[in-house]
Amino acid sequence: MTxxxxxxxxxxxGYIEIDRxxxxxxxxxxxxxxxxxxxISTRLNASxxxxxxxxxxxxCTACGQCWQVCPDVAITVYRNIKEVKP
Amino acid sequence: MVxxxxxxxxxxxxxGATHYCGxxxxxxxxxxxxxxxxxxxxxxxxxGVAPAGCSVMxxxxxxxxxxxxxxxxxxxxxxxxxxxxxxxxxFTYQGDGDLASIGMCExxxxxxxxxxxxxxxxxNAVYGMTGGQMAPTxxxxxxxxxxxLGRSTATEGAPIKMAELMAGFDGVxxxxxxxxxxxxxxxxxxxxxxxxxxxxxxxAGMGFVEVLSPCVTNLKMSPEKAQAWVAEEMCAxxxxxxxxxxxxxxxxxxxxxxxxxxxxAS
Numbered sequence: 001m002t003x004x005x006x007x008x009x010x011x012x013x014g015y016i017e018i019d020r021x022x023x024x025x026x027x028x029x030x031x032x033x034x035x036x037x038x039x040i041s042t043r044l045n046a047s048x049x050x051x052x053x054x055x056x057x058x059x060c061t062a063c064g065q066c067w068q069v070c071p072d073v074a075i076t077v078y079r080n081i082k083e084v085k086p
Numbered sequence: 087m088v089x090x091x092x093x094x095x096x097x098x099x100x101x102g103a104t105h106y107c108g109x110x111x112x113x114x115x116x117x118x119x120x121x122x123x124x125x126x127x128x129x130x131x132x133x134g135v136a137p138a139g140c141s142v143m144x145x146x147x148x149x150x151x152x153x154x155x156x157x158x159x160x161x162x163x164x165x166x167x168x169x170x171x172x173x174x175x176x177f178t179y180q181g182d183g184d185l186a187s188i189g190m191c192e193x194x195x196x197x198x199x200x201x202x203x204x205x206x207x208x209x210n211a212v213y214g215m216t217g218g219q220m221a222p223t224x225x226x227x228x229x230x231x232x233x234x235l236g237r238s239t240a241t242e243g244a245p246i247k248m249a250e251l252m253a254g255f256d257g258v259x260x261x262x263x264x265x266x267x268x269x270x271x272x273x274x275x276x277x278x279x280x281x282x283x284x285x286x287x288x289x290a291g292m293g294f295v296e297v298l299s300p301c302v303t304n305l306k307m308s309p310e311k312a313q314a315w316v317a318e319e320m321c322a323x324x325x326x327x328x329x330x331x332x333x334x335x336x337x338x339x340x341x342x343x344x345x346x347x348x349x350x351a352s
């Protein structure tokens with residue numbers, strides 16, 4: 001996501017967070033992502049589901065399509081808002 | 087670089103996991119209703135009426151006052167609430183077993199009386215909570231626990247198309263059928279729910295939205311396949327679309343009053 005970003009790297013347009021404990025592992029967000037940036041976690045959550053997890057990448061554009069289809073509202077989408085210079 | 091949250095949980099939707107099965111359409115419909123409650127600033131004057139069915143525990147999920155009704159009687163309860171205090175915003179959230187089967191009488195007569203109530207109707211073509219029996223909206227040929235050979239239109243009749251039925255009543259200002267199987271249709275559903283809220287806010291009449299939703303467990307499908315089933319089979323039997331919109335005309339006729347009372351509504 002946003003961690004370990006070197007200055008040479010392109011600025012990410014956004015990122016998503018998936019609440020592991022709210023996710024019920026329906027994985028509807030995976031086909032919904034136009035860039036295929038969500039994968040299935042290999043660790044179970046407390047309810048016994050394999051939750052969805054965002055891939056470690058800066059390609060996310062914060063389009064919010066995963067959030068639209070998530071039945072458990074487990075996804076939060078953040079977008080890079082460029083500061084307007086006066 | 088400033089990262090700003092652009093999509094998150096609506097304020098009116100309580101924090102915590104729901105009891106719905108993974109991939110159930112109820113969660114998306116809940117989020118859309120909560121967004122509409124936030125958008126129109128109805129947190130303090132909204133009353134929800136919960137049905138019997140999968141969404142029976144609605145009161146745990148919305149941070150507004152909610153009343154639990156007897157099976158099918160949500161609209162009768164909502165009528166009483168709205169008449170006792172017309173300043174309240176009253177919405178019901180009902181499934182197909184509740185609204186279209188046991189509550190058909192209340193539904194039709196409430197629509198006929200033109201009560202200013204918003205109705206969110208979740209159609210998943212099956213009785214979800216009780217274990218997958220045939221609902222009035224079950225598709226012809228669909229196998230359920232009470233129609234193991236598939237629903238026969240000769241003996242069980244054809245599925246009831248509620249959005250078209252409700253559009254026939256003069257008291258209904260807005261009737262639309264939407265689906266929640268992909269992001270594009272979720273956005274359309276959002277707009278329809280907003281319009282159904284506006285028909286009550288602007289005192290135009292009843293606002294009715296039918297949401298086609300996948301029931302993962304009782305269709306015995308994976309969430310993705312259940313969505314595809316809704317897109318292909320259900321949308322063929324229940325065509326999506328707007329069946330009645332006297333709200334737009336009403337808004338034009340009453341434009342000055344509307345602008346004064348609710349300026350921020352789009």
